[in-house]
Amino acid sequence: MTTVSESVLACSLVLPPYSLPPPVPSYSPEPAHDEERVDHTPRAHAHPTGVYMKKCGSDTVALTEQDPRAELPTYGRHASINGFVTLENRETVSEIVLKIKGKMDVMISEGGSLTTRLVNDNYTLWSSEKSRTTACPSAVPFSVVLPTKFQDYDGLSHPLPPSFEIPFSTVRGLFFKSSYILSVTITRTMNRKFRFLTKSKTIPIHFNYSPRAQPWRPIHPSPNFLVDVKIMPEEFRQVSWQLLPQPKSTVLPIDLHLFLPVVQIFGLADTITFHVQLAGPVSSLVEFVPESDGSGKSTIVGSLVRQIVVELNGRLATRNFVIGHATMSPRPPGATAMFDAHGASLDWDGEVRCKADTTVGTFDVGCVRVQDFLLIELKPLSAATCSEFVTLRYSHPIKLVTESWVDSSLSRDDPS
Numbered sequence: 001m002t003t004v005s006e007s008v009l010a011c012s013l014v015l016p017p018y019s020l021p022p023p024v025p026s027y028s029p030e031p032a033h034d035e036e037r038v039d040h041t042p043r044a045h046a047h048p049t050g051v052y053m054k055k056c057g058s059d060t061v062a063l064t065e066q067d068p069r070a071e072l073p074t075y076g077r078h079a080s081i082n083g084f085v086t087l088e089n090r091e092t093v094s095e096i097v098l099k100i101k102g103k104m105d106v107m108i109s110e111g112g113s114l115t116t117r118l119v120n121d122n123y124t125l126w127s128s129e130k131s132r133t134t135a136c137p138s139a140v141p142f143s144v145v146l147p148t149k150f151q152d153y154d155g156l157s158h159p160l161p162p163s164f165e166i167p168f169s170t171v172r173g174l175f176f177k178s179s180y181i182l183s184v185t186i187t188r189t190m191n192r193k194f195r196f197l198t199k200s201k202t203i204p205i206h207f208n209y210s211p212r213a214q215p216w217r218p219i220h221p222s223p224n225f226l227v228d229v230k231i232m233p234e235e236f237r238q239v240s241w242q243l244l245p246q247p248k249s250t251v252l253p254i255d256l257h258l259f260l261p262v263v264q265i266f267g268l269a270d271t272i273t274f275h276v277q278l279a280g281p282v283s284s285l286v287e288f289v290p291e292s293d294g295s296g297k298s299t300i301v302g303s304l305v306r307q308i309v310v311e312l313n314g315r316l317a318t319r320n321f322v323i324g325h326a327t328m329s330p331r332p333p334g335a336t337a338m339f340d341a342h343g344a345s346l347d348w349d350g351e352v353r354c355k356a357d358t359t360v361g362t363f364d365v366g367c368v369r370v371q372d373f374l375l376i377e378l379k380p381l382s383a384a385t386c387s388e389f390v391t392l393r394y395s396h397p398i399k400l401v402t403e404s405w406v407d408s409s410l411s412r413d414d415p416s
Contacts, residue, residue, distance in 0.1 A: 048066050051068070052070070056203045059086070059087050061084075061085055061205060063081065064082045065082060072206055076210060077146075077148055077212065078146060081146065085140045085142070085186070086138060090137070092189050093126070093128070094188060096125040096127075096136070096140055097122060097124055097184070098144065100123075100180070100181075100182050101181050102209070103115060104116040104118055105175070105176070105177045107174070108317040109173030110316075111312070121147070128189075146209070160211070162208075164178050164360045165179075171321055172319075176310070180206070181204055181207070182204075183202050183203060183204045184202070185202045186202075214406065215405045216405075218407070219405070222275075225347075225349060226347065229259060229275075234262065237261070237262045238257060240256065240258070242254070243378060243389055243392050244389075246388055246390060251389075255279045255280060256277070256394070258275075258276055258394070259276075260274040264398050264399065265398070267401055267402065267404035268359070268402060272352050274349075276347070276376060279345045281343055281344070282344050287380040288346055289346065301328065302328055302374065302375065304322065304324035305375045306372050308368070309371070311367050324352045324358075327351055327352070329350070330346070330348050331349055352374070361399070361400040361401045372399065374396045376396075
């Protein structure tokens with residue numbers, strides 16, 4: 001029979017400490033002559049095999065597994081930074097130290113600025129005091145792993161932000177920059193008798209941190225929305241709201257329906273398709289019928305809007321800016337549309353994609369949040385005179401990620 005004290009003792013047992021497994025070693029993306037591929041998940045980008053090199057005098061730092069065409073080396077989430085240091089005058093080398101640093105700078109006109117240390121790791125690659133050999137090797141390899149999180153001043157843990165900068169010239173009253181740098185410091189002894197007389201040289205290399213992510217499912221093509229939404233409604237997310245008339249107006253409200261892919265997560269290079277429908281009495285919809293005289297007036301505008309939210313010293317700052325303009329195309333009424341006193345509908349197809357200079361997706365690091373929205377603006381054609389409705393602005397949150405969806409069932413040899 002088990003006593004109460006024995007049960008309490010059994011429940012209070014502490015599991016042994018768990019340590020993270022070591023990083024996956026560097027590998028070749030193609031099998032060797034004595035190997036074969038068992039399974040393969042295609043990537044949006046091929047595994048880079050180039051070398052990025054930075055030379056300073058007779059010493060060189062080389063970073064492997066890089067795109068040779070890139071201006072800066074790039075690393076993803078929990079990436080291994082692999083490379084080597086080559087030296088010519090190695091007899092006088094006393095120490096080689098690798099440092100990886102990252103910081104985040106934030107400033108808002110509402111008051112306050114903040115600098116946060118993201119990474120501050122030091123690694124001794126070679127030391128004459130700890131080495132069994134008298135001379136440093138001509139090539140010193142290294143392999144270190146980037147952390148995935150940092151701690152803010154309150155001790156809370158957050159994912160590392162991607163390399164990103166918002167200058168004052170882009171968004172008024174706000175500055176943000178997250179940056180990363182790798183440096184190798186080589187220390188040499190100036191005099192063999194007086195080994196305390198040393199001289200150091202530092203080779204800095206800025207690098208991009210770009211944690212990758214992709215949608216959990218593809219965007220289903222919809223060449224004919226009015227038909228597709230009836231055949232496969234599970235492929236669409238519908239959100240609705242009401243457009244109310246002016247306080248003294250006698251017309252009835254209009255229902256606005258926004259349909260977009262159910263995934264709601266999109267790659268930066270994806271074309272996001274959506275559909276907007278206005279439904280209500282003809283007397284209310286008449287102000288939103290698209291012009292057919294080629295005047296260029298549009299009753300509906302779509303765009304991608306990025307919102308930056310910063311919290312500093314108890315103050316909140318929010319800034320919005322457009323990162324993509326949508327193309328809106330009115331659709332002719334469907335065969336079942338009702339155009340009478342009781343009701344009708346107007347439909348538009350829309351598509352939008354990020355501007356080419358949008359290089360990072362949505363992220364949240366506590367004091368700074370970068371979030372994205374699909375913005376729909378509804379503008380009555382007579383808004384400047386005596387419209388029955390006011391201009392409506394509705395924003396629907398979406399998530400932008402670095403990669404487009406890739407079908408993992410396809411092999412490398414499939415014609416995808």
